[in-house]
Amino acid sequence: MNDLRYAxxxxxxxxxxxxxVVLTLALGIGAHTAIFSIVNAxxxxxxxxxEPDRLVHLSETGDSNVAYPNFEDWYAGQDVFSALAIYRTDxxxxxxxxxxxxxxxxxxxxxxxxxxxxxxxxxxxxxxxxDRAGAAPVVWLTHAAxxxxxxxDPKIIGQTVLLDGAPTxxxxxxxxxxHFHRSADLFVxxxxxxxxxxxxxxxxxNGTYVIGRLKPGVTFEAARAQMTAIGRRLEQAYPKVNAGRxxxxxxxxxxxxxxxxxxxxxxxxxxxxxxxxACVNVANMLLARSFGRAREMAIRTALGASRRDLFRQLLAxxxxxxxxxxxxxxxxxxxxxxxxSRLVPWEMRALxxxxxGLDRGVLLFIIGLTLITGIAFGLAGAWAVNRLLQSQLxxxxxxxxxxxxxxxxxxxxxxxxxxxxxxxxxxxxxPTEALRAE
Amino acid sequence: xxxETNGQSLIKLEGVTKVFLTDEVETHALSGIHLDILKxxxxxxxxxxxxxxxxxxSILGLLDTPTDGQYVLNSRxxxxxxxxxxxxxxxxxxxxxxxxxxxxxxxxVYENVDLPLTYRGMPAAERKQRVNEALExxxxxxxxxxxxxxxxxxxxxxxxxxRALAGYPSxxxxxxxxxxxxxxxxxxxxxxxxxxxxxxxxxxxxxHDHRFARxxxxxxxxxxxxxxxxxxxxxxxxxxx
Ligand SMILES: Nc1ncnc2c1ncn2[C@@H]1O[C@H](COP(=O)(O)OP(=O)(O)OP(=O)(O)O)[C@@H](O)[C@H]1O
Ligand SMILES: [Mg+2]
Numbered sequence: 310m311n312d313l314r315y316a317x318x319x320x321x322x323x324x325x326x327x328x329x330v331v332l333t334l335a336l337g338i339g340a341h342t343a344i345f346s347i348v349n350a351x352x353x354x355x356x357x358x359x360e361p362d363r364l365v366h367l368s369e370t371g372d373s374n375v376a377y378p379n380f381e382d383w384y385a386g387q388d389v390f391s392a393l394a395i396y397r398t399d400x401x402x403x404x405x406x407x408x409x410x411x412x413x414x415x416x417x418x419x420x421x422x423x424x425x426x427x428x429x430x431x432x433x434x435x436x437x438x439x440d441r442a443g444a445a446p447v448v449w450l451t452h453a454a455x456x457x458x459x460x461x462d463p464k465i466i467g468q469t470v471l472l473d474g475a476p477t478x479x480x481x482x483x484x485x486x487x488h489f490h491r492s493a494d495l496f497v498x499x500x501x502x503x504x505x506x507x508x509x510x511x512x513x514x515n516g517t518y519v520i521g522r523l524k525p526g527v528t529f530e531a532a533r534a535q536m537t538a539i540g541r542r543l544e545q546a547y548p549k550v551n552a553g554r555x556x557x558x559x560x561x562x563x564x565x566x567x568x569x570x571x572x573x574x575x576x577x578x579x580x581x582x583x584x585x586x587a588c589v590n591v592a593n594m595l596l597a598r599s600f601g602r603a604r605e606m607a608i609r610t611a612l613g614a615s616r617r618d619l620f621r622q623l624l625a626x627x628x629x630x631x632x633x634x635x636x637x638x639x640x641x642x643x644x645x646x647x648x649x650s651r652l653v654p655w656e657m658r659a660l661x662x663x664x665x666g667l668d669r670g671v672l673l674f675i676i677g678l679t680l681i682t683g684i685a686f687g688l689a690g691a692w693a694v695n696r697l698l699q700s701q702l703x704x705x706x707x708x709x710x711x712x713x714x715x716x717x718x719x720x721x722x723x724x725x726x727x728x729x730x731x732x733x734x735x736x737x738x739x740p741t742e743a744l745r746a747e
Numbered sequence: 748x749x750x751e752t753n754g755q756s757l758i759k760l761e762g763v764t765k766v767f768l769t770d771e772v773e774t775h776a777l778s779g780i781h782l783d784i785l786k787x788x789x790x791x792x793x794x795x796x797x798x799x800x801x802x803x804x805s806i807l808g809l810l811d812t813p814t815d816g817q818y819v820l821n822s823r824x825x826x827x828x829x830x831x832x833x834x835x836x837x838x839x840x841x842x843x844x845x846x847x848x849x850x851x852x853x854x855x856v857y858e859n860v861d862l863p864l865t866y867r868g869m870p871a872a873e874r875k876q877r878v879n880e881a882l883e884x885x886x887x888x889x890x891x892x893x894x895x896x897x898x899x900x901x902x903x904x905x906x907x908x909x910r911a912l913a914g915y916p917s918x919x920x921x922x923x924x925x926x927x928x929x930x931x932x933x934x935x936x937x938x939x940x941x942x943x944x945x946x947x948x949x950x951x952x953x954x955h956d957h958r959f960a961r962x963x964x965x966x967x968x969x970x971x972x973x974x975x976x977x978x979x980x981x982x983x984x985x986x987x988x
Contacts, residue, residue, distance in 0.1 A: 319853060608849045611810060612863040612910070613838020615831050 312625035320629060326598065327630070330591050334634025337587030339641025340580040342675050343649050346642070348577050356562055357488045359426035360522075364561035365390075365532065367519040369554045370540075374514035376550070377503060379543060380418075383519070383556065386539045389532040390521040392423035395499065397516045398491055404471035405458045412454070414472070415493035416502055424522045425489065432466045432481025439480070440500035446477040447498065452485035454494035472497070490565060512550045520561065533558050576649075591634075595627060628680060635676040642672065756822070757917060757949055758784035758807060763816035765802050765972075776802040778972040780816070784918075784951065789944040792953045794969035800953040801922055803969070807951060808841045808920045809833045821917060838866050842911030842919045846926035848903040850895040850910075856882070857891040860910045867914065881913040882906075885939060901932025908939055912948075919943070921952040 320327040358364060367383070369375055375383075380395045387393065396417040403412045415421075419440040428434055429449060439447055448470065450459070459465050469476045477497070507513050523532055540556035606619055765777040776799045784790055792800050805811040806818065809825060818825050821840065825833070843849075850859045860881055864874045882888040885905040895903050904924060911919050921940065925933035944950055944964075968976035 315853070322853065604849075605851055608851060609862070609866075610834070611808065611837065611843045611849075613834050613841075613866045613914075615834035615866070617831070618834075618866055 312622045313629065315622065316626040316629050319626060326594065327633075330594055330630050331633045331637055333587045333591050333594075334631065335637035335641050337584035338634055338638025338675050339645050341584040342638065342642035342672050343645035344577050344580045345675070346646055346672075347649055348574065356490065356565070357486075361562065362560070363523040363525075364424070365521045365523060365529065366559050366561045366564040367393075367521055367536065368557050369514070370557045371554065372514060374517045375519045376511050376514050377508040377517065378511040379551070379554075380517070380519055382543055383536065383539055384420075386542070387532075387535055389524055389527045389535050391524045392420040393519065393521040394418045394421035394424040395517050395519050396421055397499070397518065398493060399516075401472045401495070402474075403458060403495070404474075410458060412458075412494040413492045414448075414495045414497055415489065415491065416497055416499040418499050421496070421520075424520050425487075426522070427483055427487045429481030430484040431463075432479070434481065435496075435498060439498040441498075442500055442503060444498065444501050446472075446475060446501055447480040448472065448477045449481045449483055449496040450479065451483050451487065451489075451494055451496075455482050458494075490561075511547055529558070529560065591630075595630075631676075631680050635680075638675070639672055755786045756783055757786045757788075757820070758782065758951075759817070759819040760806075761817040761819075763803075763806065763813045763818060765799070765806065765811070766814045775972050777806070777813070780972075780974060782967065782974065784949065786917075786949055787944075787947055789941075789950045789964045790952070791966045792951065792969060793955055793966060794975075795955065798969040799972040800955075800969055804920050804922050804951065804953055807918075808843055809837050834866075838863055839914060840917040842914065842916035844904070844907050844911050844919060844921035844924045846923035848895070848900070848907045848927070850903055850906060852895055854894075855891065856887060856893050856895070856898070856906050859895065859906060860913050863910065863914050877913045877915075878909075881909040884912060884943075885909040899932070900928050901935055904928060904932070904936050905939065908936065908943075912943070918949040918951060921950065923953055923955075925954070925956070 356364065367375065369379065375395060377395065380393075384393050394417060396415050398413060398415050401412055401414050403410045417435070419435060419437040422428065422435050430452070432449070435447075435449065438444060450465075455461060455465065465479050466481065468479055470479060471477070472495070483496070503509060506515055508515055508517075521532075523529065536556040536558055540554070544551045544554060606614075609619060609622075760780050760782040763777055763780040763782075764775070767774040767776055780803065792803060794800055802811070806813055809820075812826070820836070825836065828836070850856075851862070854862065857878060860878045861874055864877060869877075879888060879891075882891060885908050887902060887905050887909060890898060890902065890906075895906070898906065904927075908924075911921075919940070924936055924940070928936060940950055940952065964979065966976075966978050967974055968978075
């Protein structure tokens with residue numbers, strides 16, 4: 310008889326056992342996948358920009374924002390960044406062909422697109438001419454906004470849209486692959502708005518952020534040395550507003566990860582333990598069961614089943630369990646992902662936008678691992694049975710501590726791998742180190 | 748089934764010894780057994796409890812290996828065969844019948860009989876024909892779809908006999924096949940074995956009930972792991988123990 314069919318029949322015959330095993334596995338898999346997906350999206354995966362390790366967050370010390378006149382002086386005084394941009398986010402009402410939508414915009418300076426390493430997929434790039442007072446108002450749409458508000462209309466370029474009632478020319482559309490790490494549907498040059506926002510004042514920081522892209526060959530340390538010197542000069546030149554305000558620099562990724570990093574890594578460790586405990590529990594249950602079935606295995610052996618035949622049969626059962634655990638685990642994981650993603654600081658949520666929920670690679674990894682664990686269950690069971698075989702047919706029974714210890718060890722190893730691989734990846738990352746090495 | 752008794756040796760044991768070691772206590776289950784069984788013979792093995800009957804049978808059935816001595820099955824020495832090879836021989840040459848039936852409870856009567864044939868990789872059509880033939884031989888064809896738990900002890904044992912038969916083994920090994928049956932059912936199973944013997948099967952049966960031992964043509968008596976007596980059984984020359 311077909312091994313899988315028999316396995317199915319056996320599992321269906323003991324629904325309680327099956328449910329407990331599947332749920333235990335599913336919980337372990339689900340929790341692990343959800344957390345690992347998020348950790349992966351936010352910390353382990355590179356930022357969604359080319360050469361992300363060259364990106365630096367800059368601010369005035371003691372503030373996350375930067376006054377525009379200071380930024381202008383930084384810009385003029387440095388030669389360590391290939392692009393240095395200031396930006397802020399804001400809300401607007403966008404008039405679409407059908408209705409008016411509340412949208413998020415980013416007002417950015419001329420270097421912004423080179424800084425994040427993106428070019429317009431259609432239309433033209435932003436130039437310094439756009440980024441000055443009195444320039445004709447223009448806008449770049451993200452691919453998503455273009456699809457959502459203009460149904461992907463290819464003729465939109467060069468046309469005028471209304472932003473808070475102000476006619477604005479569509480200059481370009483950004484590639485679909487581009488995801489900014491803050492929410493923004495539209496990008497407009499900052500220059501035309503400086504006066505309106507009172508941003509000529511050196512004391513007014515007005516929600517701005519500065520991002521820089523290190524020139525090739527320039528280390529983070531070298532850049533920091535130069536910027537520190539510039540900051541000191543500006544303190545002396547404008548003591549009234551700038552006293553005690555130097556320049557703070559941090560690799561962008563570290564900046565974004567912030568404190569959540571420690572929490573999420575701890576959580577990852579904790580759910581790793583959950584998966585491990587789940588695996589050990591399931592191992593226990595399956596082993597106890599295979600001891601209970603030693604007699605059946607002995608009969609099969611007497612009928613001429615080879616070790617391979619027995620193994621195949623036990624394997625079919627554990628794989629079936631592992632697969633069921635994987636499927637239910639994926640569902641639980643998707644659900645857990647939504648819950649856990651609320652723990653992610655808002656600055657980082659946009660990073661997860663490009664990733665539709667659970668990381669498929671991670672899920673495959675965990676399921677693969679569960680399958681391996683399944684094979685280990687099968688192996689352990691077959692091995693246990695093999696050792697017990699002799700006495701079974703003629704009525705003697707008993708358990709074998711060596712078999713038990715051996716099988717438990719095997720399963721423990723499988724479970725450890727489940728934690729070790731993500732843990733190792735998590736531990737390997739050190740953005741500071743990576744930047745310094747350049 | 749194989750040929751009638753024709754003087755061809757099927758099983759040959761020479762100086763077979765089996766020692767079990769548990770907690771540093773040595774149990775000599777078998778000591779220097781010599782045994783020759785010809786094709787088509789019906790041999791009973793008798794003796795008191797613990798004298799080594801089941802141990803001898805599991806060695807004959809390649810479920811266990813002797814500590815010492817030679818075992819030649821079908822003119823082939825079976826020492827030093829790989830586990831897979833032993834499984835293969837067990838599957839093709841040996842049919843087991845146990846005291847406690849040992850049917851697999853989650854499989855139907857039909858599937859139980861089919862099981863050893865699937866391990867052989869036999870094509871489905873041939874299996875079907877063999878299973879039906881075996882079930883008919885033991886008079887259980889009408890219960891093919893039942894589970895073992897739905898059968899009486901005697902019926903279960905008949906299914907077990909069918910399972911042992913279906914693969915046309917060289918020898919049937921039966922360990923107290925009537926031990927768990929009342930005398931009526933026991934007699935029926937004995938009659939079944941006798942009929943199989945008449946149609947050419949080689950049978951080695953363990954029993955300590957000499958009422959049944961007389962069914963066999965030849966009787967081997969074990970005591971404390973040794974063969975103490977061998978005799979041709981007739982109705983007059985019954986073992987007295
Ligand atoms: N796996 C084993 N480990 C240790 N000792 C064993 C083992 N199997 C059998 N023995 C011992 O070997 C001896 C022979 O046992 P065996 O089962 O062959 O006897 P038997 O003749 O079949 O007895 P019974 O009529 O009660 O079934 C006994 O002393 C038994 O305790
Ligand atoms: Mg016995």
